[in-house]
Amino acid sequence: MKELGNARVRILTLDDARAGQRVDNFLLRELKGVPRSRVYRLVRSGEVRVNSRRVDVTYRLQPGDRVRIPPVRTADVAPRRSRARPAEFPLVYEDDALLVIDKPAGVAVHGGSGVSAGVIEQLRAARPDARFLELVHRLDRDTSGLLMIAKKRSALLALHRALRADAVEKRYLVLVKGRWTRASRSVRLPLRKFLTSAGERRVGVDPAGRESRTRFELVESLGEYSLLAASIETGRTHQIRVQLAELGFPIVGDDKYGDFDLNKSLAKQGARRMFLHAERLTFEHPRTGVRLALVAPLPAELRGFLDRIRGNAGHAEAI
Numbered sequence: 001m002k003e004l005g006n007a008r009v010r011i012l013t014l015d016d017a018r019a020g021q022r023v024d025n026f027l028l029r030e031l032k033g034v035p036r037s038r039v040y041r042l043v044r045s046g047e048v049r050v051n052s053r054r055v056d057v058t059y060r061l062q063p064g065d066r067v068r069i070p071p072v073r074t075a076d077v078a079p080r081r082s083r084a085r086p087a088e089f090p091l092v093y094e095d096d097a098l099l100v101i102d103k104p105a106g107v108a109v110h111g112g113s114g115v116s117a118g119v120i121e122q123l124r125a126a127r128p129d130a131r132f133l134e135l136v137h138r139l140d141r142d143t144s145g146l147l148m149i150a151k152k153r154s155a156l157l158a159l160h161r162a163l164r165a166d167a168v169e170k171r172y173l174v175l176v177k178g179r180w181t182r183a184s185r186s187v188r189l190p191l192r193k194f195l196t197s198a199g200e201r202r203v204g205v206d207p208a209g210r211e212s213r214t215r216f217e218l219v220e221s222l223g224e225y226s227l228l229a230a231s232i233e234t235g236r237t238h239q240i241r242v243q244l245a246e247l248g249f250p251i252v253g254d255d256k257y258g259d260f261d262l263n264k265s266l267a268k269q270g271a272r273r274m275f276l277h278a279e280r281l282t283f284e285h286p287r288t289g290v291r292l293a294l295v296a297p298l299p300a301e302l303r304g305f306l307d308r309i310r311g312n313a314g315h316a317e318a319i
Contacts, residue, residue: 008071009068009071010068011068012066014063014065014067020060020156023057023058024057027039027048027069036110039057044057048067048069051066052068084111084121086125087119088126089123090104092146093294100148101119102296103145103147103278105142106273107119109147110135119149132153132156134149135149136156139278142253143276144278144302146280147278150286162286169231169282170232171281173219175222175252175275176251177259177262178249179221182218184216184217184218187243188213189205189211190208191204191209191237191239191243192204202238205242213232213233213234216244217229223312225252238256241254241257241258241276245257250262252275254274269305273301275305277299277302280295282294
């Protein structure tokens with residue numbers, strides 16, 4: 001890493017060791033203590049530039065990239081009120097290069113946007129001797145299931161390459177409202193992020209958006225509901241949720257794109273979370289090359305709700 005410039009503006013040139021990181025994660029390391037929301041504003045306002053150009057916060061840095069970091073005064077940085085509480089999560093796989101957990105619903109993968117700390121901060125607090133812990137990919141806060149964390153930078157870079165090459169198979173289980181009639185269906189839709197009038201981030205179908213690809217398979221028909229398996233080929237924000245809503249099959253419990261009246265009714269029956277679960281990951285181990293197939297069973301609350309739906313569907317057919 002080469003650093004140029006004066007004390008006010010820093011220009012950093014990326015070496016191979018730090019290439020492959022998203023620009024937001026890179027900045028959070030360089031601007032320790034600066035809130036994630038502030039870092040995002042710096043990028044979106046164009047104050048942070050890569051090779052003299054604006055970039056999105058999801059841009060992955062390449063060897064030789066020159067990153068302009070503007071001055072951020074200490075007075076501008078809000079003090080942290082509390083440190084992340086140490087926490088471990090249900091373990092699915094671990095070795096010296098990789099950690100895979102079964103993330104509970106309701107837990108963010110990282111801090112920011114009103115969340116003081118997420119999975120990665122809590123894991124770092126629980127493992128103070130760990131020299132390296134970084135998210136390989138992300139899950140929505142309300143999505144449960146398999147989440148990969150790299151314990152070595154070499155593993156992180158290798159897994160990022162595999163994700164970009166579509167060499168990681170990610171399968172989700174999802175319950176939707178509606179009668180899904182096809183055994184299998186591939187969906188391609190352009191998705192674009194936007195802000196609502198209230199300033200909340202959302203994703204919608206837009207011809208100018210980035211292509212999203214998902215293959216849906218019918219697992220079980222349950223009367224007015226359908227249990228689907230979703231295999232994603234791209235990793236767009238809220239991809240499965242937006243695609244299914246656009247097709248007229250909102251996810252049960254989805255508070256952003258779902259059927260809100262249905263959600264209120266089902267909450268009274270105990271369904272108080274979104275029915276979206278990252279069930280399976282299949283990929284080559286970044287160090288050994290051995291192919292891994294990891295599975296996280298449906299959480300108890302989702303299994304219980306499915307059993308109730310099955311009972312209702314069976315009763316309706318009997319009548």
